[in-house]
Amino acid sequence: GESVGLHLPTLSVQEGDNSIINCAYSNSASDYFIWYKQESGKGPQFIIDIRSNMDKRQGQRVTVLLNKTVKHLSLQIAATQPGDSAVYFCAEIASNTDKLIFGTGTRLQVFP
Amino acid sequence: EPEVTQTPSHQVTQMGQEVILRCVPISNHLYFYWYRQILGQKVEFLVSFYNNEISEKSEIFDDQFSVERPDGSNFTLKIRSTKLEDSAMYFCASSELGVREDEQFFGPGTRLTVL
Numbered sequence: 001g002e003s004v005g006l007h008l009p010t011l012s013v014q015e016g017d018n019s020i021i022n023c024a025y026s027n028s029a030s031d032y033f034i035w036y037k038q039e040s041g042k043g044p045q046f047i048i049d050i051r052s053n054m055d056k057r058q059g060q061r062v063t064v065l066l067n068k069t070v071k072h073l074s075l076q077i078a079a080t081q082p083g084d085s086a087v088y089f090c091a092e093i094a095s096n097t098d099k100l101i102f103g104t105g106t107r108l109q110v111f112p
Numbered sequence: 113e114p115e116v117t118q119t120p121s122h123q124v125t126q127m128g129q130e131v132i133l134r135c136v137p138i139s140n141h142l143y144f145y146w147y148r149q150i151l152g153q154k155v156e157f158l159v160s161f162y163n164n165e166i167s168e169k170s171e172i173f174d175d176q177f178s179v180e181r182p183d184g185s186n187f188t189l190k191i192r193s194t195k196l197e198d199s200a201m202y203f204c205a206s207s208e209l210g211v212r213e214d215e216q217f218f219g220p221g222t223r224l225t226v227l
Contacts, residue, residue, distance in 0.1 A: 032211075032212050036155075038155075041220070042218075042220055042221075043116075043203045043205070043218030043219050043220055043221050044155060044203070044218050045218065046215040046216065046217075049215075051212075089154065089155060091155075093211060093212065097168060098160060098167065098168055098210060098211045098212070099157045099160070099168055099170065100145075100147075100155075100157050100211065100216075101157065102154045102155040102156065102157075103154060104153070104154045105154055
């Protein structure tokens, strides 16, 4: 079946280092991808998105890379801060639907 | 800053009972969504709603589920006869435009516990 999954369930990084969170997706019909951050006790929060006609998009301290050849998505966080500690989800939308399909999540832990 | 609100924050119910989860989307938003997240698992799409009708629904959203926008501000999710496996966090979200044109804003969630 179609699915979105993550390679690393937990990622621990030192404050100030860069973080890379990965995501694999299996639906080649997906044309829009979003990264969400979810802090404890809160709903998902939009971080950054990318369309399938792009392979890179940058935001403030975050960069999303899309490799359609291997169906891989990554989120890079520069100079990771304690406030970045959360669970990060990738989500995909197929071209013929508006349903967001979420991945299983990666927990990012930032230590001093 | 406008935000999506949800009530109650925690709902405990007996199996077989009906529950209504309430959401107040951001006021100028036109697209509304419900998602659920079973503890420790990924967020799952339930339903999207636009122009007073369901746009899309998942296979989870069976006949036991319904949504309604009873007035200009509330958006509700009703589960007619709750099952143990309905226990989850339920998130409401809204957006001004469609999912590809605009960010979805999520509420803080309602934790539903079915006993």
